[in-house]
Amino acid sequence: MWNVVSSVLSFCFQPARNLFLEQTKYILKLEDHLEALQEVSLSLTAVKDDLQNQIEMEERKGLRVLKEFNDWLSKVEAIQPKVTKLLEDSTAEVDRLSMCGYCSSNLFLTYCYGKDVFETLERVKSIMSSKPSGEVARMGPPPGIVKMITQRTVGLEKMLEVTWRRLMEKEVGILGLYGMGGIGKTTLLKQLNNKLLEKRDEFEVVIYAEVSKNIQVEKIQNEIGERLGLCGQVWEKKTQNEKASGIYDALTRKRFVILLDDIWRKLKIEEDIGIPLPSPKNGSKVVFTTRLQTVCGRMGSHDLEVKQLDPGNAWELFRQKVGDSTLASEPKINELAIQICEKCQGLPLALNVIGETMARKTSIHDWKCAIADLESNAAGYPEVKDEILKVLKLSYDDLENETEQQCFQFCALLPDDELISKEALVQYWISEGIINVDDRERAIDHGYRIIGILVSACLLMPFFTFEYVTMHDVIxxxxxxxxxxxxKEKEKVIVKTGAGLQQMPEDRDWNAVTRMSLAKTEIQNISISPECPNLTTLLLTYNNLVNISGDFFLSMPKLVILDLSHNKSLTKLPEEVSSLVSLRHLDLAQTSLENLPVGLGKLIQLRYFDLTDVRTLQSISVISSLVNIEMLFLHEGSIFLSLELIEEIKLMRNLKGLGVTINNMVVLERLLSIPKLASCIQYITLKGIVAKDGPLQFEAARASLRYIMIRESSIFDIVENTRYGCRSTSAISFQNLSLVIFSGVSGIQDLSWLIFAPNLTIVSVDGPSPELQEIVSSEKVSGVLHKGSSIVPFRKLHAIRLVNLEGLKSIYSKLLELPSLMAMTIRNCPKLKKLPISTKVLDFIQRVDIVADEELCEKLEDEATEDSEDEATEDSKDEITEDSEDEATED
Known part of the structure; x- marks a missing residue:
């Protein structure tokens, strides 16, 4: 009986039982299904990535991807967000299970989730198995432009806009983007490629090609040839010249844009590659990136510098890399992060790498150590060395010879957050023997040429005046x-600039040290007596030095450079300085020395001696023994040149540079009457001079003068009136004059002679100067500034300061371009009603820091508006004219 009942019940309830078992598997096997989904989703992602890479390679060859592969990728991309969400929720759903996975705290929710997991797993398996096979792409018409994958950027948007506007200008055919390594040039070029999608109808083809340091012409030709659909077995057998001809023929029939990344040398794009030269007529463009500004010049291109990110964008990029959770983990970390960000000085490469390195570091000690290491030994971080320094090292390796590399290495001794005087840098190189040229004038020229090379390579950065450069922290x-x-030799060069040291480092092997820089520290006393047999350069500038023990100098037999400048509390030097028998360069500028050690006279190797702005010296009689001096600077100090001192200086047979302060007209006339000495004057300060009978006779010194300061004096002029009618301007020019400062100078009515200083960068005139009515007199200069004259007044002027000049009525009656002007200060000049601003005044106002009387500024703004409206009208007229000409041509 029971068997019959059991059979009947089993028959009746079997479907329900099967359905129940089918549904319970969503709960019972949930963990197994999740594990399977995790594995198959990883496999699917890997297959998708491989296919996308393959597709990108095929598209770069000019092939067309088959539709079934794009459809399959669309299915993958559609399912992936659901897979990700299910896996993200898995922890919470599994935690809901109980009784070893046989039950749940909420059966309905677990059932629904488990069913979703199972169905998604089956769907992913189905997609995985349905991937098409065979060839991914076939030959088809090459795409006009291939979109490039670029990383998300911060702060390059403005540079992209500037580059785009410049590139779209009709007269721009070749555009060079230059800047230091890691600044974002490649990213910018790729973004430009993608932005050109907006110009599909204007440009038929846009081609991106990598060049790199070792130029391989055929590699570039092949990249271009693939995009033009030229490649194949026949193409591979062609010579370089034949390929150039093929590219030329193909591009001549198209309006194109070629993007060339990372050029290090001049590339003959037409002759070697086969790229037709762009012109306004064909409307094509070539854009390239380079680290070397000189390449832009040699390529005959318009150029734009890709500069560092501004502080706001730099911090945003760094913040993204570090992560908000890390920055919020400790109150102090955000402050330390800002300091590290500032160290990167807006270099995207450094911000990315260092930001990623510091991500998830939540200990204040880690951040403090990072700051210290980045200041003294950034190469200690593998990420910094491998991903930043080695990238930048390519620019170092590209320097042509060891002399240029040694000059660059010396720059490591200088504070990285200070302006670097070009002149001081060159003098260091000469004194160290890096520039080994017997004639000092030739050596100086060679040094300035090397600075130009380092600036062009973006290893040094130009400052707004031509006299200084700066150096990026990371460089x-x-x-x-x-x-x-x-x-490999970390002890060889010791640099602790701005490190907050309070005493000399003692715990190191001084025998190994060849160069040491302890600039901008807090050292007050030096009492150690180190053995330094190999030390050649010691920089102790901008410290708080009060006392130096004589024992300190006893064991430095090879020291050639000693710089103690800008130690304003240093009042004396020990006699033992005489033991520095190899010393060639001694800089004591802006110290408070009262006397010079007698033993200083024994330093017969001394070539460079600087006592600029030492206002406490009572005597410098010791220099009579220093007959080998080549550069002697005494200006701005307490020592006034005398007739006796002139006689001593005359004995310096190798003298090439001289700086003096003079308060006696007889002494000035005597100095200028000695051609050998007059031709050496680079810096001259006149104080209390009275010369009303005629102009100062600077003719013998005009070629060498770099700096003129005249204070509390009465003079008539600097150049004779007859000279203003001279047609040969070279005979009266102050070619090297850079800085002119007048303060309290009476008698002079104008400063028209300044037009004969083509390299003038700074002019400062401070009253009272009651007779001064004009800076440049139109009447005087009419014979020189005639139509077609080669003189462009103040073309390199960076700053002009006019203060307390109650009689000043005019700077110049005509408009001046002033292309380099960065700052203008005009105060208390009540009779000055107009500035000699050119028609580009609107741009002028945006670039120049103007401090002037309110009425003068308002007038300037009004004129700017009028000029900009006039220019807009002229532009419209030009456009109408061009359009009518085009229409006439078409007709």
Missing amino acids: HQMALWAASNFG
């Missing part, structure tokens, strides 16, 4: 790394 670390033989 500074690369220089230090190079100077230590790339980390």
Whole structure:
């Protein structure tokens, strides 16, 4: 009986039982299904990535991807967000299970989730198995432009806009983008490629090609040839010249844009590659990136500098890399992060790498150590060395010879957050023997040429005046790394600039040290007596030095450079300085020395001696023994040139540079009457001079003068009136004059002679100067500034300061371009009603820091509006004219 009942019940309830078992598997096997989904989703992602890479390669060859592969990728991309969401929720859903996975705290929710997991797993398996096979792409018409994958950027948007506007200008055919390594040039070029999608109808083809340091012409030709659909078995057998001809023929029939990344040398794009030269007529463009500004010049291109990110964008990029959770983990970390960000000085490469390195570091000690290491030994971080310094090292390796590399290495000794005087840098190189040229004038020229090379390579950065350069923090670390033989000889060069030291470092092997810089520290007393048999350069500038023990100098037999400048509390030097028998360069500028050690006279190797702005010296009689001096600077100090001192200086047979302060007209006339000495004057300060009978006779010194300061004096002029009618301007020019400062100078009515200083960068005139009515007199200069004259007044002027000039009525009656002007200060000049601003005044106002009387500024703004409206009208007229000409041509 029971068996019959059991059979009947089993028959009746079997479907329900099967359905129940089918549904319970969503709960019972949930963990197994999740594990399977995790594995198959990883496999699917890997297959998708491989296919996308393959597709990208095929598209770069000019092939067309088959539709079934794009459809399959669309299915993958559609399912992936659901897979990700299910896996993200898995922890919470599994936690809901109980009784070893046989039950749940909420059966309905677990059932629904488990069913979703199972169905998604089956769907993913189905997609995985349905991937098409065979060839991915076939030959078809090459795409006009291939969109490039670029990383998300911060702060390049403005540079992209500037580059785009410049590129779209009709007269721009070749555009060079230059800047230091890691600044974002490649990213910018790729973004430009993608932005050109907006110009599909204007440009038929846009081609991106990598060039790199070792130029391989055929590689570039093949990249271009693939995009033009030229490649194949026949193409591979062609010579370089034949390929150039094929590319030329193909591009001649198209309006194109060629993007060339990372050029290090001049590339003959037409002759070698086959790219037709762009012109307004064909409307094509070539854009390239380079680290070397000189390449832009040699390529005959318009150029734009890709500069560092501004502080706001730099911080945004760094913040994204570090992560908000890390920055919020400790109150102090955000402050320390800002300091590290500032160290990167807006270099995207450094911000990315260092930001990623510091991500998830939540200990204040880690951040403090990072700051210290980045200041002294950035190469100690593998990420910094491998991903930043080695990238920048390519620019160092590209320097032509060891002399240029040694000059760059020396820059590691200088504070990285200070302006670097070009003149001081060159003098260091000469004194160290890096520039080994017997004639000092030739050596100086060679030094300035090397500075130009380093600036062009973006290893040094130009400042707004031509007299200074700066060095990026990260480049500074690369220089230090190079100077230590790339980390192999770390003790060789010691640099602790701005490190907050309060005493000399004692715990090191002084025998190994060849160069040491302890600039901008807090050292007050030096009492150690180190053995330094190999030390050649010691920089102790901008410290708080009060006392130096004589024992300190006893064991430095090879020291050639000693710089103690800008130690304003230093009142004396020990006699033992005489033991520095190899010393060639001694800088004591802006110290408070009262006397010079008698033993200083024994330093017969001394070539460079600087006592600028030492206002406490009572005597310098010791220099009579220093007959080999080549550069002697005494200006701005307490020592006034005398007739006796002139006689001593005359004995310096190798003298090439001289700086003096003079308060006696007889002494000035005597100095200028000695051609050998007059031709050496570079810096001259006149104080209390009275010369009303005629102009100062600077003719013998005009070629060498770099700096003129006249204070509390009465003079008539600097140049004779007859000279203003001279047609040969070279006979009266102050070619090297850079800085002119007048303060309290009476008698002079104008400063028209300044037009004969083509390299003038700074002019400062401070009253009272009651007779001064004009800066440049139109009447005087009419014979020189005639139509077609080669003189362009003030073309390199960066700053002009006019203060307390109650009689000043005019700077110049005609408009001046002033293309380099960065700052203008005009105060208390009540009779000055107009500025000699050119028609580009609107742009002028945006670039120049103007401090002037309110009425003058308002007038300037009104004129700017009028000029901009006039220019807009002229532009409209030009456009109408061009359009009518085009229409006439078409007709």
